[in-house]
Amino acid sequence: MRKAFIQELVAQARIHPDIFLIVGDLGFSVIEPFVEEFPERFLNAGIAEQNMAGVAAGLAYEGYRVFIYSIANFPTLRCFEQIRNDICYHSLPVTIVSVGGGLSYGSQGYSHYGLEDLAVMRVLPGLTVIAPGDPVETRLALRDILRQRGPCYLRLGKTQELKVYENEPEFQIGKALILSEGSDITLISTGGVLEKTVKAAQELKRKNISATVLSMHTLSPLDKESLLKWALATGRVMTIEEHGAGGLAAVVSEVLAMAGKPLKFVCLYLRQNEIDVSGSQEYLCRRQGISDENIVQTALTMCK
Amino acid sequence: MINRDFENYLDSHLFALKIRIKSLQMVHAAKSSHIGGALSVADLLAVLYSRVLNIDPKNPLWDARDRLIFSKGHACASLYAALSYRGFFPEEELEGFGQDGSYFLTHSDRKVPGVEFSTGSLGHGLPFACGMALAAKRKGKNWRVFVILSDGEMEEGSNWEAFLFAAHHRLDNLIAVIDYNKMQALGQVSDILGLEPLGEKLKSFRWSVRDIDGHDHDQIYKSLSSAPWHKGSPSCLIANTVKGKGVDFMENKLEWHYRSPNAQQLDLAIAKLKKGSHA
Incomplete structure (x- = not known):
């Protein structure tokens, strides 16, 4: 799912000059294709998630479509109030991408498990919450996110989820x-x-x-x-x-x-x-x- | 270029006096709080909105405008008054402040024309402003971003993340102004979670720092109109102020973080302000 996401983001960034990717010092061996092709639309915000979410909101306010990429709880629980006030209340086009939902990080322990993210994100007004089922859904979800404006939460798995779909289904946000x-x-x-x-x-x-x-x-x-x-x-x-x-x-x-x-x-x-x-x-x-x-x-x- | 449709208030002292009187009236009518911090920041707002910011009240979202983020949202009575007198909306609208159904909330809200960003929870303004300043750099725009912070909110960790960030990314189009009135909700900042040596801390974070009297309009103007002070460095103006400034019975009194003046206190406060004003 991670690879599918980045590949699709790179493809979309060629079409959408306003796509901006921020990572919280994570994404080794995943994000490089984007960084190489669009260095002027990439930022490693460091290990500082509250600031990262605020910066994302500021960039989005000035016209970028921002994607924040990090692991499980770091771009969600750690900066939840920034997501609530800065991003959602201002209806800004920021997509928070959290990799490793659930128990993806297996033996790495409780700190790395994403167990509450869907529960807390789904209660924020105006926030679209998506957890794609496979790499195909991931690509299609990203395309549909770019068709709408407004904040979004995209929860991804970490490992090589098998492709469930042979052909692309007709994907629409909010439609099972x-x-x-x-x-x-x-x-x-x-x-x-x-x-x-x-x-x-x-x-x-x-x-x-x-x-x-x-x-x-x-x-x-x-x-x-x-x-x-x-x-x-x-x-x-x-x-x-x-x-x-x-x-x-x-x-x-x-x-x-x-x-x-x-x-x-x-x-x-x-x-x-x-x-x-x-x-x-x-x-x-x-x-x-x-x-x-x-x-x-x-x-x-x-x-x- | 400053818009010249503002001749009535080019005198920033008169502007500050009007902001203070209106803030008192608003807080009185709404029976709301935080008048102390609204009075301490009034001179900073008066100079910014009358002489420094490149803005167009008829076109609040004009692309080339300077941005101002009011991070100490609790003191927004003075911000709303400044915006109104600067021409963003009619003065009568301020009567809605804190009233049922009004968008003039008592923590600054984006629905008020001229307010860029809703605040209230502390430590949010500076990171957001960093994003704006970074956008300007990436897009090659030359407008500036000003952020007004309270001293108490300097205790928020998010601000220190942002101080690191702004210097690292050489955001010299970012100017932070700290309304250093030395008091926070339960007492003296120095007793609760002291900031000193504040200027040295910020310098070590690779910011360009100036320390001034936050009620001296010439000092405020000279500092803010000339920022950035060093190419490649964000600027921080430590504005030493007095909580409740201009109303002697409110000055440096913690209770005026909470209390709302009654009718008698309001009249007395306005009389004190008029008597003591330079305008």
């Missing part, structure tokens, strides 16, 4: 992508767990469970229409995310609760008090039930 249509259950994922969700749906099919898969890449604004349509059509909903409380599970809960219909609803997300050991991203996710096997098991239980 439907990867398969089924009648027994609706699986909704956000971010890089899309691949696991699709695998689980394929396995469920072999077990005669027909699942709808929605890639809910945009948490704000949320595609309530698709969510409700498929929730009501299948009667069972499962959310899957590599994130703690307050993210996809919460936004879907709000919509379903207000719909007032009897539904079976299960949320798979990370429990923070269980994250206390070293391990790979895969290992840590599996420990917490964020795996295709657990999606399958949970769905089977729900469909009994």
Whole structure:
């Protein structure tokens, strides 16, 4: 996803002379193509995130379309008030790009896990919040971000997420992508767990469970229409995310609760008090039930 | 070039007097706070808006304008008054200050014509101004960015990130003005989280620094109109001021960080100001 993002940003920067990239002293072996081609539109702000977010707002106020690039909590929690006041309240075209959402940084520990970013970003008025499901969605999301003005949060995975899509889908911010249509259950994922969700749906099919898969890449604004349509059509909903409380599970809960219909609803997300050991991203996710096997098991239980 | 449609207020002392009186009236009517800091910064605003800033009140977002970021947003009564008298909007609009449904919030807000950036939480103005100044450098523009900071807000770490940043990027189009009235919300700055030696600190951060009487209009004008003082260095003017300046019963009194003058105190304060003014 990181590479897809930078490749697309370079391509877009050739078309959009106002694109400006700021990094918080991170991005080794990722950002170099941009730096080489557009040095006058690049800035390493150093390890000073509050200032970085303020500088980004100032640059955006003066006409640039700014992208801030850093890891997990550093461009989000560390400078949250600058995002709230300087960027969002002033409706400035700044996109905060956070790499390593969830447990991407596996054995590096709690400081590097992005567990609350979606929860806190989605409550900011006017901020578009996107967690693409794969490199294809990442590229398409970036293109759509450039079609709108206003602040945005883009949450990326770190490692080589597999391409879920063979061909480019019709991507639109705020509109869920439907990867398969089924009648027994609706699986909704956000971010890089899309691949696991699709695998689980394929396995469920072999077990005669027909699942709808929605890639809910945009948490704000949320595609309530698709969510409700498929929730009501299948009667069972499962959310899957590599994130703690307050993210996809919460936004879907709000919509379903207000719909007032009897539904079976299960949320798979990370429990923070269980994250206390070293391990790979895969290992840590599996420990917490964020795996295709657990999606399958949970769905089977729900469909009994 | 300074716009010449401002002849009524070319006398910055008269301008400062009007800002002070109006600020008192606004804070009184709104029963709001922070009059002490509004009075301490009044001379800086008066000189900037009457003699220094290259602006066009009829076209607040004119591309070539000088930018002013008012980081000590709590003292915005004096900023709003200055903008109004400078011609950004009619004086009557100030009656909305702090009233229900008005966009004249009691921390400076961007919806007021002439206000570039909403502030209120301290430590936000200087980083934002760094972004503006960097944009000017990258685009080859020669306008300047002024930032007015309070002394208390110098305790915010974000400002020191920005001090590092501005010097590193040689933002000599950036001028920070510190309204050094020596008091913050719960007492003396020197007792709470002291800044001294402030000038030496800023010099060691590779800023060009001047230390003046922040109520002396000639000193303010000479400093700000001639900035940058060193090519390649951002400038910081440490303006030594008095909290509550011009109203003797408010000067250096912590309570006027909070209190709003009643009708009797308002009349007395205006009388004191008129008596003591150079205008």
